[in-house]
Amino acid sequence: xxxxxxxxGPLSVPEGAIASLNCTYSDRVSQSFFWYxxxxxxxxxLIMSIYSNGDKEDGRFTAQLNKASQYxxxxxxxxxxxxxxxxxCAVNLNSGGxxxxxxxxxxxxxxxx
Amino acid sequence: NAGVTQTPKFxxxxxxxxxxxxxxxxxxHNSMYWYRQDPGMGLRLIYYSASEGTTDKxxxxxxxxxxxxxxxxxxxxxxxxxxxQTSVYFCASREGVFDTFGSGTRLTVV
Numbered sequence: 001x002x003x004x005x006x007x008x009g010p011l012s013v014p015e016g017a018i019a020s021l022n023c024t025y026s027d028r029v030s031q032s033f034f035w036y037x038x039x040x041x042x043x044x045x046l047i048m049s050i051y052s053n054g055d056k057e058d059g060r061f062t063a064q065l066n067k068a069s070q071y072x073x074x075x076x077x078x079x080x081x082x083x084x085x086x087x088x089c090a091v092n093l094n095s096g097g098x099x100x101x102x103x104x105x106x107x108x109x110x111x112x113x
Numbered sequence: 114n115a116g117v118t119q120t121p122k123f124x125x126x127x128x129x130x131x132x133x134x135x136x137x138x139x140x141x142h143n144s145m146y147w148y149r150q151d152p153g154m155g156l157r158l159i160y161y162s163a164s165e166g167t168t169d170k171x172x173x174x175x176x177x178x179x180x181x182x183x184x185x186x187x188x189x190x191x192x193x194x195x196x197x198q199t200s201v202y203f204c205a206s207r208e209g210v211f212d213t214f215g216s217g218t219r220l221t222v223v
Contacts, residue, residue: 004155008153032210034211036212042217043215043216043217044156044203044212049211088155090212092210099144101207101210101212103156105153105154105155
């Protein structure tokens with residue numbers, strides 16, 4: 001079982017719709033959870049972080065965490081063509097003083113005008 | 114504010130050739146990382162340096178060496194390149210648990 005699992009997609013949504021991106025992780029003691037956005041040919045950039053169960057909102061983005069189900073999601077409201085990118089889920093675990101961060105393979109999102 | 118600077122951006126090597134990828138950060142971070150990114154595999158950690166003077170192996174270290182030259186600079190060396198090392202390489206520096214990535218090096222080994 002992979003440590004961090006994501007569906008590679010592509011996930012296609014029409015402009016203005018809600019895009020829902022999902023991620024599961026295997027290690028129950030994982031502590032911090034992140035979403036990075038990566039445009040084609042570019043480097044990943046951090047867009048959201050979440051540490052406790054529930055929702056965290058930032059503009060059109062909402063991160064959701066359910067530690068009991070080992071599940072993290074990212075909702076993008078009012079999706080725009082500029083949101084078309086690959087979204088990487090990342091999970092942090094403090095392993096013997098070292099902050100181990102494991103990335104998923106990423107979900108490719110396509111927002112159709 | 115440059116953040117994390119990687120050179121070169123593109124490189125083509127012949128099998129058996131060597132090269133060094135350079136990385137420098139100006140954010141005064143202690144930790145620096147080298148990842149490779151391959152289709153369907155995601156970002157995989159090659160080596161990391163938790164602080165100046167220390168380096169440790171990550172998930173896929175075979176065929177690579179690193180040097181933490183000072184707090185700013187962390188280089189990745191391929192001593193004898195193989196086609197399996199064709200990939201996109203990212204350097205990152207870390208504040209707490211947040212990674213800031215360089216722009217990447219697209220390496221092709223023929």
